[in-house]
Amino acid sequence: MSDRWLPLLPEHVTPGWLGEVLSEQVPGVVVEQLEVADILWGTGTKMMVTAVYNQAGRAAGLPERLCVKAGLAEHRELVKFCYQTEARFFAEVAPRLSIGLPRCLFAAANADQGMVVMEDLRPAGAxxxxxxxxxxxxxxxxxxxxxxxxxxxxxxxxxxxxxxxxxxxxxxxxxxxxxxxxxxxxxxxxxxxxxxxxxxxxxxxxxxxxxxxxxxxxxxxxxxxxxxxxxxxxxxxxxxxxxxxxxxxxxxxxxxxxxxxxxxxxxxxxxxxxxxxxxxxxxxxxxxxxxxxxxxxxxxxxxxxxxxxxxxxxxxxxxxxxxxxxxxxxxxxxxxxxxxxxxxxxxxxxxxxxxxxxxx
CATH class of the missing domain: 3.90.1200.10 (Aminoglycoside phosphotransferase (APH), C-terminal lobe)
Structure with missing residues (x-):
């Protein structure tokens, strides 16, 4: 768990925020444009987005199509432990496993939220x-x-x-x-x-x-x-x-x-x-x-x-x-x-x- 601010609404997921968190893995990356293709509502909200990167992001091979998953709906407070669990899994557990998992680009949890940014698996034929x-x-x-x-x-x-x-x-x-x-x-x-x-x-x-x-x-x-x-x-x-x-x-x-x-x-x-x-x-x-x-x-x-x-x-x-x-x-x-x-x-x-x- 951290004290990092995390989006609580879909409109909080901006090019600036996404570029900032991705820069922890790829220094210098900037998200120049972010298009929301779909929002899938459920226990956890999945925002399917397409990102346009600067040269640093393109050179690093960052996937253009991403899934941003978190609690972004009204029921977030009721089941926020689910989002926190998933974020901590990808941050602390997944790197130590050899099983099939989507590529995770960012994962963090705070007292109010848990968020994961991962590749959209579909472009690769999954x-x-x-x-x-x-x-x-x-x-x-x-x-x-x-x-x-x-x-x-x-x-x-x-x-x-x-x-x-x-x-x-x-x-x-x-x-x-x-x-x-x-x-x-x-x-x-x-x-x-x-x-x-x-x-x-x-x-x-x-x-x-x-x-x-x-x-x-x-x-x-x-x-x-x-x-x-x-x-x-x-x-x-x-x-x-x-x-x-x-x-x-x-x-x-x-x-x-x-x-x-x-x-x-x-x-x-x-x-x-x-x-x-x-x-x-x-x-x-x-x-x-x-x-x-x-x-x-x-x-x-x-x-x-x-x-x-x-x-x-x-x-x-x-x-x-x-x-x-x-x-x-x-x-x-x-x-x-x-x-x-x-x-x-x-x-x-x-x-x-x-x-x-x-x-x-």
Missing amino acids: QICTVQQPLTRDQAAAFLDDLAALHARWWNSPALDDDGELGWLMRHDPLPDEAWGDFGRGQLQPETWAHYMGLPRALGLPRVCRDRATMHDALQQLRRFAPDGPVCVIHGDAHLGNMYLTADGRPGFLDWQTARRGHWAQDVAYFYISALDPLDRRAWERGLIAGYLAALARHGAIGVPSEASAWEAIRAHVVYGLFYWMVNPVEWQAEANNAAVAPRFGWAAVDLGAPPAAAM
């Missing part, structure tokens, strides 16, 4: 993944290899202690007692739950997954699962909308607003269940998880779990993805996305005998 196009087996294996590299980097590291260098990362909790858990608890209220069970996403869900009391119990059971570890840095929201494939097929991860200290199975279960067609998931999951565990060891994790304990952890974590895709507001995800993904988790719970479809 494809942002979508839930309507599930991954192939090789693509899923490549993403799992990158997740293993992320998890292994700080596997049970003292850096993740509360007083460690990465202790500022929030601990993952599926239903936190603190204020940021109000959303999840609110979605479990009877009237709100009934509303979501009346939407198209619920039509493809197994009946056993639609019971509110059983869902609450399963989430509480997950909160009690393996509180002592293993602990690692996790992405926290590893679904296809937050991932991309480069022009040559290399995987990459976007949107690190929910980076956390947590259990590896949170990322793994959330990713592969949401990213695969259910029939492919049934056919491939044993091999994919075995490959992930081997990748953990290859990337340096000590004390890699056995396959038996790994599957126990995956079963426990299925409910997280199931619940949050069942109660996703349409303002956050289009109903077509919710209707595609929620049943993938529901049928995985049935297939794996996982809560809430079955007791652990």
Whole structure:
């Protein structure tokens, strides 16, 4: 965290401000012109801009098309910890990773804001993944290899202690007692739950997954699962909308607003269940998880779990993805996305005998 001033509104993102922050990497750069191509509103605001640089910027090869991401909407104060987390991830964590990430040109957080300036991936031919196009087996294996590299980097590291260098990362909790858990608890209220069970996403869900009391119990059971570890840095929201494939097929991860200290199975279960067609998931999951565990060891994790304990952890974590895709507001995800993904988790719970479809 710093005391640097950061824009709070889109109009604050000016050529002068952008040139000033980029000059920390490229001395002498001046942004001579800045054109806003689009503003994508969401939990975080993404300004897609085109910059015209002076000779210093052009000589340095700075990308002309950029994404400026921060909290620039009215709800900024409610979730500013998300923007701060993402900015600190790119500033403090990303430089120490070898996984696929967009090129970051500036990242900073202060008490009111978190901001990242990164390259727009699209001009180089990158494809942002979508839930309507599930991954192939090789693509899923490549993403799992990158997740293993992320998890292994700080596997049970003292850096993740509360007083460690990465202790500022929030601990993952599926239903936190603190204020940021109000959303999840609110979605479990009877009237709100009934509303979501009346939407198209619920039509493809197994009946056993639609019971509110059983869902609450399963989430509480997950909160009690393996509180002592293993602990690692996790992405926290590893679904296809937050991932991309480069022009040559290399995987990459976007949107690190929910980076956390947590259990590896949170990322793994959330990713592969949401990213695969259910029939492919049934056919491939044993091999994919075995490959992930081997990748953990290859990337340096000590004390890699056995396959038996790994599957126990995956079963426990299925409910997280199931619940949050069942109660996703349409303002956050289009109903077509919710209707595609929620049943993938529901049928995985049935297939794996996982809560809430079955007791652990």
